[in-house]
Amino acid sequence: MELASRLANITPSLTLAIDSKAKSLLAEGVNVCSFAAGEPDFDTPEHIKEATLQALAANFTRYTPSAGIPELREAISHKFKTENNLDYSPSEIIVSNGAKQSCFNAILACVGEGDEVIIPAPYWLSYPEMVRLAGAEAVIVQTTAANNWKMTADDFANAMSPRTKMVIINSPGNPTGAVYTKEELRAIVEVAADEEILILSDEIYEHLIYDEAKHVSVASLTPEARDLTITVNGFSKAYAMTGWRLGYLGAPLKIAQAIDSLQSHSTSAPCSFAQRGALAALTSSQQCVADMREEFNIRREYMFQRLSSMPNISAVKPQGAFYILASIAKLGLSSSNFADRLLSKANVAVVPGIAFGDDKTIRLSYAVGLDIIKEGMDRLENFCKTL
Ligand SMILES: Cc1ncc(COP(=O)(O)O)c(C=O)c1O
Numbered sequence: 001m002e003l004a005s006r007l008a009n010i011t012p013s014l015t016l017a018i019d020s021k022a023k024s025l026l027a028e029g030v031n032v033c034s035f036a037a038g039e040p041d042f043d044t045p046e047h048i049k050e051a052t053l054q055a056l057a058a059n060f061t062r063y064t065p066s067a068g069i070p071e072l073r074e075a076i077s078h079k080f081k082t083e084n085n086l087d088y089s090p091s092e093i094i095v096s097n098g099a100k101q102s103c104f105n106a107i108l109a110c111v112g113e114g115d116e117v118i119i120p121a122p123y124w125l126s127y128p129e130m131v132r133l134a135g136a137e138a139v140i141v142q143t144t145a146a147n148n149w150k151m152t153a154d155d156f157a158n159a160m161s162p163r164t165k166m167v168i169i170n171s172p173g174n175p176t177g178a179v180y181t182k183e184e185l186r187a188i189v190e191v192a193a194d195e196e197i198l199i200l201s202d203e204i205y206e207h208l209i210y211d212e213a214k215h216v217s218v219a220s221l222t223p224e225a226r227d228l229t230i231t232v233n234g235f236s237k238a239y240a241m242t243g244w245r246l247g248y249l250g251a252p253l254k255i256a257q258a259i260d261s262l263q264s265h266s267t268s269a270p271c272s273f274a275q276r277g278a279l280a281a282l283t284s285s286q287q288c289v290a291d292m293r294e295e296f297n298i299r300r301e302y303m304f305q306r307l308s309s310m311p312n313i314s315a316v317k318p319q320g321a322f323y324i325l326a327s328i329a330k331l332g333l334s335s336s337n338f339a340d341r342l343l344s345k346a347n348v349a350v351v352p353g354i355a356f357g358d359d360k361t362i363r364l365s366y367a368v369g370l371d372i373i374k375e376g377m378d379r380l381e382n383f384c385k386t387l
Helices: 014-027 046-057 070-084 099-110 126-133 153-159 182-194 223-228 253-264 272-283 287-308 335-346 370-385
Strands: 093-096 116-121 137-142 164-170 198-202 229-234 247-250 323-327 361-365
Touching (some): 070 272, 099 247, 198 223, 335 370
Parallel strands (some): 116 164
Antiparallel strands (some): 229 247, 323 361
């Protein structure tokens, strides 16, 4: 039996695979320090769970409208306005089963055979696969540590062709933690607007931002940007709700309607009672988000300082998300070889940069407790001495 050709070049998510390998080693009793996680280690805040329990008790368990419940779309519209200076009416908002599905929906709805999508690397590993699944071509723009892992407007313009249909911007970014400034985004938007190129702006890590960095929503920059941009966000990272599978997007009405139709034929709708939890997340105090960010920041400082003191490792200090992308170029090993040996010899799990399009780096997540980070950094340091 032959599988569909669209799956020929698709590989399973390496980050999920490494994370589950680390989790199963832990379950077997192996003392693994895992920096592979792509999710907060915190529990979902109580008031969010409470609202969901109430929804279940009230039998709020049936299909909802495919784009999500009206009160949640209303709350997202309000959040976009007040936090991001974005005008999306509720009808321009689609709630999905995670920001991952929001990205996939946006890509499926907007690009296809013969189109090119520009993706700055290192990238979140699902973007190129989604683009290929949509039948389009991923055009990778390599960024450098020297430029803080950011694509310039010139890099973008140089990668464009008459077939370019979309560019993906992910700020704060996974795996680099890079945060684009307003000026940098404005320059990219100008290039996109000149050629009417769509912008998929994945802002899922918006609340996990440190030091002086400020989050800027691409669609808020100019009216042209608003017309060309699909803004993706979600509940997983800010509210520690990865398993709830809830994300959302805001898009110009025509695109939003197409995505609604697409979603109505795939998942029907997001989970009903989980949406009530998400509503509570948006409409209650945001202190829980600030508390988690504060904790992430302490870990970021510690991990960065430890990595910076290791002679063969270097890293750009991330300004957002909960990852550090560290260069292992001086060690002369491929990222997979390094990560495999680190796991088997020192019981430390990291994600090889090859998964993100850069074979000279590894990604370490600091969404784990400080005690594990301390122990893991000791092990990593000792391991590097043996190479
Ligand atoms: C950049 C980026 N976008 C989207 C997602 C997906 O998040 P969700 O859990 O909402 O599907 C992730 C998760 O790792 C991510 O890193």
